[in-house]
Amino acid sequence: MDVYEAVRSRHAVRGFSDRPIPDGALERVLSAAAQAPSASNIQPWHAYVVTGAPLAQLKKRAGERLAAGDPWDDAEYEQYPPALKSPYRERRAAFGEQRYGALGIPREDLEARQRAAAANWDCFGAPAALFCYLDRGMGKPQWSDAGMFLQTVMLLLRAEGLHSCPQMAWAKFHRTVAEIVSPPGELVLFCGMSIGFEDPAPVQPRTGRAPLGETVTFVES
Numbered sequence: 031m032d033v034y035e036a037v038r039s040r041h042a043v044r045g046f047s048d049r050p051i052p053d054g055a056l057e058r059v060l061s062a063a064a065q066a067p068s069a070s071n072i073q074p075w076h077a078y079v080v081t082g083a084p085l086a087q088l089k090k091r092a093g094e095r096l097a098a099g100d101p102w103d104d105a106e107y108e109q110y111p112p113a114l115k116s117p118y119r120e121r122r123a124a125f126g127e128q129r130y131g132a133l134g135i136p137r138e139d140l141e142a143r144q145r146a147a148a149a150n151w152d153c154f155g156a157p158a159a160l161f162c163y164l165d166r167g168m169g170k171p172q173w174s175d176a177g178m179f180l181q182t183v184m185l186l187l188r189a190e191g192l193h194s195c196p197q198m199a200w201a202k203f204h205r206t207v208a209e210i211v212s213p214p215g216e217l218v219l220f221c222g223m224s225i226g227f228e229d230p231a232p233v234q235p236r237t238g239r240a241p242l243g244e245t246v247t248f249v250e251s
């Protein structure tokens with residue numbers, strides 16, 4: 031698969047099949063993804079890959095917390111600025127409309143939206159999950175490095191025929207994730223990523239993107 035095809039075909043998959051991940055695929059992807067760039071090559075990411083019984087346990091515990099109406103864990107970082115300004119606010123709203131509209135959930139039905147969002151904590155049925163942590167002291171450039179690492183992972187997964195969904199949702203249950211992966215205390219959970227083969231049944235609309243002129247400026251003569 032060429033890089034353009036990997037980029038084009040990657041999308042946030044929210045329905046995975048139970049087809050097992052072939053032996054060695056995740057090791058190949060993670061070994062290659064180690065080549066992701068980082069400022070001064072400090073490689074600030076700490077990835078935990080969870081499968082099998084520990085993943086089943088994590089999904090079970092998260093499901094129990096949801097069912098009990100447990101509050102989210104204390105936020106270790108701000109997921110969005112408190113007042114998202116234009117045009118980001120509109121893009122976020124358009125995403126919500128599309129995501130929940132595709133499920134037939136109207137804008138005002140917050141409860142139904144929350145029910146749909148609950149699938150995050152079942153990893154959308156995926157058989158594997160990756161959790162990306164950073165040292166608490168790391169700054170914006172290092173969080174950006176982690177993003178490059180994660181995107182590299184997601185593109186390499188495409189080369190294996192696999193799909194993914196990056197999920198900040200898991201940061202809301204970071205204590206439950208920590209019970210399973212036992213990270214050192216100085217690490218902060220940035221996000222999870224569900225990994226597996228896409229379930230072809232649910233039709234997921236593809237997200238659009240802002241016109242190039244809104245996000246890229248070519249400065250030339």
Ligand SMILES: Cc1cc2nc3c(=O)[nH]c(=O)nc-3n(C[C@H](O)[C@H](O)[C@H](O)COP(=O)(O)O)c2cc1C
Nearest residue numbers: 040041042044125150195196197198199200221237
């Ligand atoms: C850092 C990050 C966190 C995300 N968190 C979630 C999440 O918690 N749940 C979810 O369903 N999608 C999540 N997404 C997926 C985005 O909604 C998705 O990438 C975006 O809408 C663009 O769609 P596409 O990836 O299908 O092209 C996240 C994406 C990123 C990069």
